Amino acid sequence: MSATPQATPSSSAVGIIREKARRMGILSMMSTTAAGSGHPTSCLSAQELVSSIFFHAMKFDPRNPNGPDSDRFVLSKGHAAPLLYAALAVAGVFPISRLMTLREFSSELEGHPTPRIPGVDAATGSLGQGLSVGIGLAIGAKLDKLNTRVYVLLGDGELAEGSVWEGAEFAGHYGIDGLIAVADINALGQSERTMYKHDMEVYRKKFEAQGWDVQVIDGHDVEAIVAALDRAKQAKGRPQAIVAETIKGHGVSFLADKDGWHGKALSKEQLAKAVAELGGPIDVPADPGRSYARTNLPEPPDFPEPPAPSYKADASVATREAYGNALKRIGAVNPHIVALDGDVKNSTFAEIFGDAYPDRFYQAYIAEQNMVSVGVGLAARGKVPFLSTFACFLSRAYDQMRMAAISRSSIKLCGSHCGVSIGEDGPSQMALEDIAALRAVHGSVILYPSDAYSAERLTEQAAWLPGVTYIRTSRPKTALLYSANEKFPVPGFQILRQTAKDVALIVAAGITVHEALKAYEQLKSENIAVRVVDLYCVKPIEGPQLAAHLKACNNSLVTVEDHYPEGGLGEAVVSALAEVGASPARFRKLAVNGLPHSGKSDELIDAFGISARHIIEAVRAVA
Numbered sequence: 001m002s003a004t005p006q007a008t009p010s011s012s013a014v015g016i017i018r019e020k021a022r023r024m025g026i027l028s029m030m031s032t033t034a035a036g037s038g039h040p041t042s043c044l045s046a047q048e049l050v051s052s053i054f055f056h057a058m059k060f061d062p063r064n065p066n067g068p069d070s071d072r073f074v075l076s077k078g079h080a081a082p083l084l085y086a087a088l089a090v091a092g093v094f095p096i097s098r099l100m101t102l103r104e105f106s107s108e109l110e111g112h113p114t115p116r117i118p119g120v121d122a123a124t125g126s127l128g129q130g131l132s133v134g135i136g137l138a139i140g141a142k143l144d145k146l147n148t149r150v151y152v153l154l155g156d157g158e159l160a161e162g163s164v165w166e167g168a169e170f171a172g173h174y175g176i177d178g179l180i181a182v183a184d185i186n187a188l189g190q191s192e193r194t195m196y197k198h199d200m201e202v203y204r205k206k207f208e209a210q211g212w213d214v215q216v217i218d219g220h221d222v223e224a225i226v227a228a229l230d231r232a233k234q235a236k237g238r239p240q241a242i243v244a245e246t247i248k249g250h251g252v253s254f255l256a257d258k259d260g261w262h263g264k265a266l267s268k269e270q271l272a273k274a275v276a277e278l279g280g281p282i283d284v285p286a287d288p289g290r291s292y293a294r295t296n297l298p299e300p301p302d303f304p305e306p307p308a309p310s311y312k313a314d315a316s317v318a319t320r321e322a323y324g325n326a327l328k329r330i331g332a333v334n335p336h337i338v339a340l341d342g343d344v345k346n347s348t349f350a351e352i353f354g355d356a357y358p359d360r361f362y363q364a365y366i367a368e369q370n371m372v373s374v375g376v377g378l379a380a381r382g383k384v385p386f387l388s389t390f391a392c393f394l395s396r397a398y399d400q401m402r403m404a405a406i407s408r409s410s411i412k413l414c415g416s417h418c419g420v421s422i423g424e425d426g427p428s429q430m431a432l433e434d435i436a437a438l439r440a441v442h443g444s445v446i447l448y449p450s451d452a453y454s455a456e457r458l459t460e461q462a463a464w465l466p467g468v469t470y471i472r473t474s475r476p477k478t479a480l481l482y483s484a485n486e487k488f489p490v491p492g493f494q495i496l497r498q499t500a501k502d503v504a505l506i507v508a509a510g511i512t513v514h515e516a517l518k519a520y521e522q523l524k525s526e527n528i529a530v531r532v533v534d535l536y537c538v539k540p541i542e543g544p545q546l547a548a549h550l551k552a553c554n555n556s557l558v559t560v561e562d563h564y565p566e567g568g569l570g571e572a573v574v575s576a577l578a579e580v581g582a583s584p585a586r587f588r589k590l591a592v593n594g595l596p597h598s599g600k601s602d603e604l605i606d607a608f609g610i611s612a613r614h615i616i617e618a619v620r621a622v623a
Helices: 011-035 040-044 047-057 078-091 096-101 130-143 162-174 200-209 222-234 268-277 319-331 351-356 368-380 391-406 434-439 452-464 511-525 543-552 569-579 601-607 612-622
Strands: 072-075 150-155 179-185 213-218 240-245 316-318 337-341 361-363 384-390 412-416 445-447 469-472 477-479 494-497 504-508 530-534 537-539 556-560 586-590
Touching (some): 011 040, 011 096, 011 268, 040 078, 047 222, 072 078, 078 150, 130 162, 130 179, 130 337, 130 368, 213 222, 319 337, 337 351, 337 368, 351 361, 384 452, 412 452, 452 469, 477 511, 504 543, 504 569, 504 612, 511 530, 511 556, 556 612, 586 612
Parallel strands (some): 150 179, 337 361, 337 384, 384 412, 556 586
Antiparallel strands (some): 316 477, 445 537
């Protein structure tokens, strides 16, 4: 496993690579037959490519395959996982016997790769995301001044995904070298032939149009593969693409270039015939049952306490602006923070960080899917990626966010301009579904600040948190509610108003906290006492503490949110209460009650049912 460009390998070295490829192909078929499912033909098309990468091109330590000095391999066509696992086993990461546990409940070798497996940095298998992950890995290595490369194996079926070309144009624009994409063009999809079949010039032109250096080769010719990899390793200033013409099911007469075999394991009889055609069987001992799953995955690094935020007492500041201020503040003490923004940095205020630390800021342009997956790659390299855009546009990258959770990735998302409170821009720009969407992402944390101080402190908190963290920021400027020294633990909430005679509990977040405080003052003038909660952490919720406050408020509850009712704050609160055996005796859930349209912020907040007036009516109904 070489760390530097080599001269043309000897015939014996080529023979070794070819023999390892043969073994990997056979092991892929054996493991899928043992599992009763999998994608052996997708493995056979890439066996020479993967063997040449692992056993000629890569700088790779089998004892520490995810170590900082190892090159990285990303299997974007994740359904070929048995081939990756075979390469890792042949390389000595774990014993070959472990391959026969593929897809078993007790095995770390899942149907598609996840970071539980040594040598894997991110989950793949939802196609079209691996290239962007590889870009993040490459950027992370550059920031750490590591002389490593990233190899990404793509399938031609996934090259129909727009996210691939978002990543390709991003890498070409930034001239990311040390990134080598290898495209396995076998011309067969799951249900029919791929769009361009074996028209290799189409793929060449597509990559070249994005600024890549491209080589087109025979993907089963080991000498050609090795020469292409050596040339790619020596190139500087541009990402490299090796477009390889291959045959799905290569080497087996009844599988090669045959429709109807995608995702189908061979029977034992078919396996015996296929193995004979590939040169004979491989002896695999019984697996002793020891797990080789990774136990330590990258988490956000610790960093010193930053200086406290500071605002004038009478300041009116949007939480989106405070987010930018916070990034700059914590960026001064945490050099691992990297920010990306989807061409709205002057609206999300990520530009404040970008102006202060241009070497750690990347303009992702209007390509949110790539932005999120680049963040996954950065996090796998130990960076702390903050990724920002309008909250509604994050919906374009929902699959990438879902896969980030499966990757056990610690990415930080900031969605600004949420809800009807954005005003005149209209419903296409209003995120009204984002809380529901992010609540459904496994292990996610949802933070929703109501003023500049809470926005700053929650952004600071996010930098420490593992997993997918979402910060929901608002467009309008709002008054300060807290002081510089206020703490915002996660999970948690703040009690802004309370008495011993409260007849209802009002739970709000973000912009509706200010409406709840207006309602409090009006109700107070009418001698109606209510308790106001700022639920700055929408997920997870401190259920037991919230239940105690509900009980103290006559079990009467009003929730109010700048979001649609389905899956939002109200449902989160009721669910959290139910989990601890509590439920309101009387309850009103105020949320955006129709399809909004353009108007002034205050007009929309009132017209769609979440203003102080509506809160007062709800309190009277439940008190």
